[in-house]
Amino acid sequence: MKKHAALIVALLALVLSFTGVADAARQAVVNVVSKPKPNAVLRLDKKGKFPAKAIPKVDAAKRADRLGTLRAADVTMTCDAQTVDLGTWCLQASPYPLPNEDIGKNDYAYASKACVDAGGYLPTAAQLIGAADRVKLASTIDDAVVTSSPDVDATDGLKDRREMSSTLITTQAGSSAAGSQGVTDGSRGDPRAGEPDPVPLPANPYPQSLQYVTVYDNGNKGGFAGSKPVSSPESFRCAFNKAQGESATETAG
Numbered sequence: 001m002k003k004h005a006a007l008i009v010a011l012l013a014l015v016l017s018f019t020g021v022a023d024a025a026r027q028a029v030v031n032v033v034s035k036p037k038p039n040a041v042l043r044l045d046k047k048g049k050f051p052a053k054a055i056p057k058v059d060a061a062k063r064a065d066r067l068g069t070l071r072a073a074d075v076t077m078t079c080d081a082q083t084v085d086l087g088t089w090c091l092q093a094s095p096y097p098l099p100n101e102d103i104g105k106n107d108y109a110y111a112s113k114a115c116v117d118a119g120g121y122l123p124t125a126a127q128l129i130g131a132a133d134r135v136k137l138a139s140t141i142d143d144a145v146v147t148s149s150p151d152v153d154a155t156d157g158l159k160d161r162r163e164m165s166s167t168l169i170t171t172q173a174g175s176s177a178a179g180s181q182g183v184t185d186g187s188r189g190d191p192r193a194g195e196p197d198p199v200p201l202p203a204n205p206y207p208q209s210l211q212y213v214t215v216y217d218n219g220n221k222g223g224f225a226g227s228k229p230v231s232s233p234e235s236f237r238c239a240f241n242k243a244q245g246e247s248a249t250e251t252a253g
Contacts, residue, residue, distance in 0.1 A: 079242060084135050091123060091131050092237040095138070095149070095163065108212050108230035111164055115238035123239035125165035128215040129222030138163045138235055139217035148217035162214040162225035164236040169227055172209040180204045206231040 031040035079090035138161035139148035182203035189195030211227035
């Protein structure tokens with residue numbers, strides 16, 4: 001009986017080998033893969049599931065990875081390469097590059113307009129002092145060159161440096177201390193209210209009593225360096241809000 005069974009098994013194996021079923025079975029074993037391939041068997045993970053990386057991403061999911069036609073880099077809030085990233089805002093790494101023809105003209109109004117034209121604003125004293133350990137602010141001649149920007153060119157003398165801020169103070173009391181538009185010649189009172197004609201007065205848009213606070217590095221601690229009249233020139237740098245995309249600002253070059 002056992003001889004008959006063995007004979008049957010042998011004959012069955014012979015038949016299978018001729019029909020190619022055995023080759024197909026061997027081929028199936030060889031083509032068990034972990035990544036999808038044509039005519040192959042995908043291996044399950046330890047939990048008996050298809051690996052997530054083995055499932056191709058459909059077009060709808062690919063579109064979901066983008067915001068319309070924009071990439072992630074297009075909507076990320078960034079700072080310009082010429083500025084220092086200070087978390088929610090950016091500050092120019094170096095003072096504003098003043099053109100030669102504008103030297104001596106860089107007063108408070110000039111600095112304010114230049115920063116707006118560049119897409120930013122003149123930073124406050126608080127912002128400059130807060131950034132002192134991250135940005136090389138102007139400083140005294142004995143401050144460290146690697147962490148601040150002291151005067152190192154002795155060909156035109158050596159002087160302590162400071163920077164303009166947008167913070168304003170006044171050194172006098174009274175309404176004229178903050179400037180005045182004056183009274184233009186030709187102004188008239190309201191006759192219905194019996195007002196007399198106002199007396200002409202000259203304008204005083206940049207009074208000496210209205211001054212901006214200056215700041216210096218002070219060994220990375222930041223410090224107040226006194227105030228200057230708004231009509232006085234001084235070195236300054238611009239601040240910017242973070243913007244979307246790789247080029248966030250239009251800093252002057």
